[in-house]
Amino acid sequence: MTTFPTLGILGGGQLGKMMAAEAVRLGIGVRLLSPKDAGPMQAYAHATTADWTDPDVLRDFATGCTAVTVESEWAPADQLAPVCPQDTALWPSPQTLGWIRHKGVQNDRLAARNLPLPAYRRCATRKAAHAAADELGWPLMLKQYEGSYDGYGNRLAKTPAELDDAWDDLAADDGLLVEQCIDFVRELAVQIARRPDGTSVAYPVVHTEQRNHRCHAVVAPAPIDAQLSENAQAVARNAVDAVEGVGLLAVELFETQDGAILVNEIAPRPHNTGHYTIEGCTTSQFENHVRAVLDLPLGSTDLVAPHAVMVNVLGQREGTPPHATGWRQALQVPGAHVHIYGKPEVRTHRKMGHVTALGNTATEARSRAEEAAKQIIL
Known part of the structure; x- marks a missing residue:
């Protein structure tokens, strides 16, 4: 029984x-x-x-x-x-969460295990940040160590004055993370579900499209060749192993101009870049997270259609309650799967929902998802 x-x-x-x-x-x-x-x-x-x-x-x-x-x-x-x-x-263990939630500690953990990363420096003082700029070169990406999300807590600095402004806004008692700014071809992501014994499965590599430093759309599979896809999945698995992750973890990556894969950061939980899996894969990222933390057999990560595209629905005003217009019209778009999260307060650029569509081509899936998402005004 x-x-x-x-x-x-x-x-x-x-x-x-x-x-x-x-x-x-x-x-x-x-x-x-x-x-x-x-x-x-x-x-x-x-x-x-x-x-x-x-x-x-x-x-x-x-x-x-x-x-x-x-x-x-x-x-x-x-x-x-x-x-x-x-x-x-x-699960995940407090140790894993501790390694990940502080971006400097996370980078050090990954670097110690030879994971490919942008060149970086952990800078405890403003003077050290300027020295890092001289060493790494401009422009730089400056990252708040803890608490950043959805574009908040990161700043591109092209000049010493911009670095000073970012330091004033982002630096904590232990400073901030200074990274080489990568001239990437595209941003990618891979979801990895991992059980306590280290058994894991990898989801397809996806292309994440950003607008104003926030994820606008996720395209699955990413438009990259098979070898690069295998490399990205291998890097993601190794990154999750490095932090001894259990559950579903998302690994955000850069594809560089010379065809290399670099780790941007890890999220120790289901992630916005994996929401497409609810309709797009045999087993969603959420189901495999539940399976993994309960140490149950992991499900297939195969796509159920050639292509899936997810588009985020962001808040366009400030206030409560989150009345929506266009919701009925969005539901009329054939093949569009509408998800509204039920948040009690709307904020500009806050993720309030998403739409996923499947298709025989990426263009077909993208058209359906974009059409439904643009109808919803929150």
């Missing part, structure tokens, strides 16, 4: 919602914990809003769970670990 497991999710946003949806479909029990009403999680009965830094809250939440996972690297896994019941697994 099989006893179905229970999965605890620290976080209540769209990623937690989509993890929970896949778990429920498989008959797996779900609990969600968030420090505030995140909106998306409210579709689930066992959703709790409480102080997730309180040891008693965390202990009660984890008790009875087969495993607990996180929606983001900022969830308090390190605070849960000391009070987590012995029979409850916690």
Whole structure:
């Protein structure tokens, strides 16, 4: 007789919602914990809003769970670990999250294992940042060590004055990360699902298109040759192995002008660049995340159509509630799969949903996804 497991999710946003949806479909029990009403999680009965830094809250939440996972690297896994019941697994581990959430530590971890990276320096002082600029050359990409996302926390600097401005805005007590600015052909991403014993599967390499430093569209598979695709998947697997990741991790990459693959950064969770997998692959990134953290067999990552394209739906105003216009029209686009996350507050450029479409050609899939996405005004 099989006893179905229970999965605890620290976080209540769209990623937690989509993890929970896949778990429920498989008959797996779900609990969600968030420090505030995140909106998306409210579709689930066992959703709790409480102080997730309180040891008693965390202990009660984890008790009875087969495993607990996180929606983001900022969830308090390190605070849960000391009070987590012995029979409850916690994935990704607090150690993995610690290596990843600090961009300087992440780069050092990857570099120590000979992963290909842009040249970088961890600069503790403004003077050190200027010295790094003299060494690496202009322009530079300056990155906040912790807390950056969706284009926030990164800055391109072409002059010493721009470096000073970025330092004032981004530097923490331990400084910031200074990287060589890569003249890349395109940005790529690979999702890797990995079980606790290291068994893993890789998703197709995708091309991620950015607008204003935010992901606009994801094209699967990426328009690259088979050898480059194999290389990108191998680099992604090695990067995930280097941080001992468990669950679904996304590895963002650069394809350089000379055909090399460089690691940009890792996300220790399902990721926006993998949302296309819900309709586009035999097993979505969310289902394989659930499988991996519960140490279940991993599902196929094959595409179910020759091409899939995802387009993000971003907020276009500030305020509440998130009334949408054009939603009905978007649903009328043949072959378009519309996802609205249920966030209670709209902000300009905030990810409020996405649309995915499949097609026999990338152009066909792209046309359907773009047509539906442009209808939705939030």
